[in-house]
Amino acid sequence: MFARAQTRVETLRIIVGFPPGGTTDAFARRVGKKMRGTYSNTVLIDNKPGAGGQLGVMTLKSAASDGAHILYSPASMMTIYPHSYSRLGYAVSDVEPIGIGHSTDHAFVVGPVVPDSVKNVRDFVEWAKVNPGKASIGDPAAGSMPHLLAGQLVGMSSPLGDWVQHHKGGKARILATSGPDRSPYTPDVATYREQGFGELMVREWFGFFAPAAVSEANREALNSALRSAMNQPDIRRFLTPLAAYLEASTIVDHNRRLAADSEMARRLVSALGFKADS
Numbered sequence: 377m378f379a380r381a382q383t384r385v386e387t388l389r390i391i392v393g394f395p396p397g398g399t400t401d402a403f404a405r406r407v408g409k410k411m412r413g414t415y416s417n418t419v420l421i422d423n424k425p426g427a428g429g430q431l432g433v434m435t436l437k438s439a440a441s442d443g444a445h446i447l448y449s450p451a452s453m454m455t456i457y458p459h460s461y462s463r464l465g466y467a468v469s470d471v472e473p474i475g476i477g478h479s480t481d482h483a484f485v486v487g488p489v490v491p492d493s494v495k496n497v498r499d500f501v502e503w504a505k506v507n508p509g510k511a512s513i514g515d516p517a518a519g520s521m522p523h524l525l526a527g528q529l530v531g532m533s534s535p536l537g538d539w540v541q542h543h544k545g546g547k548a549r550i551l552a553t554s555g556p557d558r559s560p561y562t563p564d565v566a567t568y569r570e571q572g573f574g575e576l577m578v579r580e581w582f583g584f585f586a587p588a589a590v591s592e593a594n595r596e597a598l599n600s601a602l603r604s605a606m607n608q609p610d611i612r613r614f615l616t617p618l619a620a621y622l623e624a625s626t627i628v629d630h631n632r633r634l635a636a637d638s639e640m641a642r643r644l645v646s647a648l649g650f651k652a653d654s
Contacts, residue, residue: 383597385444388416392448393432395425399537399618400582403477404448406614407605415601416444429453430465433585437470441587443594446474451581455637459645460652468638471585473630475599476623477606478615479581481555482525483536483562485548497552497571525554525568525576535580536561537618554578561619575644578637581623583630599627 390408392401401423408419424432433453439445454468486500489510494503504511525533540561542548552568553559556577568576584602586595605611606624615622625633 383443383593385416385442387418387420387444389420389422389439389445390448391422391424391432391435391439391445393424393426393429393435393453396421396423399535399620400448400450403582403614406611407448407477407602410605410608410611411601414604415597428457430457433471434465436585436587437466439587441589441591443586443590443598445587446598447471447585448477449583449585451583451634451637454583454585454634456641456645457652458638459642460650462651462653468634470588472588472590472595473627473634474584474586474595475602475627476581476583476625476630476633477602478620479579479623480618480620481536481553481559481579482533483539483543483550483554483565484525484552484568485532485534485539485543485550487532487548490549494549494551496566497568497573500551525578535619537620540619552576554580559619575647578640579621581633581637583634595627 388408388411390404392404394400401421405421408421412419422435424435426432429449430453432447432449436445436447454471457464458468484497484500486494490500490503494500536550536553536559539548539550543550543562543565550562550565552571552573553562553565554568554576556567556569556579558565558567558570568574584598586598603624603626606622612622
């Protein structure tokens with residue numbers, strides 16, 4: 377007879393492909409803390425920063441498929457990187473979706489050097505054409521969702537929560553957000569779609585993944601424990617200042633979102649002819 381797969385482990389290790397202190401790390405830590413005593417007795421956060429999040433995925437790929445190792449990662453590593461990088465140290469088939477944690481819109485932001493007459497994305501494009509020496513670009517990771525959204529334009533694209541307070545305080549101006557509808561955190565800002573850039577309608581999610589060979593029993597137990605932890609009120613309160621949305625999805629929904637966003641990324645990368653490592 378086959379041994380029954382574990383649905384509880386002594387120590388759960390959550391891999392995060394970014395340094396301590398960022399939103400991805402902080403969310404993983406809060407959720408992990410709430411999983412103590414349910415799925416595992418001990419939860420450790422294993423930060424593996426490097427290569428724009430790739431090192432975290434590669435660490436998970438090499439981990440044991442025993443239900444004691446999971447990764448918390450932005451979608452870009454699984455949806456965009458396989459299309460925008462010529463060579464990766466992993467494939468999407470090396471991981472197994474466990475559930476989406478939270479999601480965020482991205483914001484296209486300009487600073488004080490851009491005149492107040494620039495009100496939207498099209499205004500900015502025209503200004504950049506006239507002022508090529510002043511226009512510059514910043515992006516947190518080559519080939520990620522923020523980089524891809526900013527690839528057609530010269531500017532800064534990053535998670536909305538990074539900029540809400542600066543926008544409200546007048547230190548920076550958000551010209552567009554990437555969600556399907558206007559963000560409740562910045563209702564005065566039109567979306568890319570409203571401005572005629574329908575292909576740039578993206579709400580990036582952050583998901584939990586396990587090694588590909590993890591058992592179905594472990595997947596279900598992990599998803600159940602994660603959703604129970606995430607649905608506690610203080611997790612939602614933690615996300616509000618970050619202009620982020622709690623997801624706490626099922627495994628089925630995570631798989632569906634992964635497939636849909638990967639196809640969207642494939643079409644967009646192909647249309648742009650973009651390669652992150654070129």
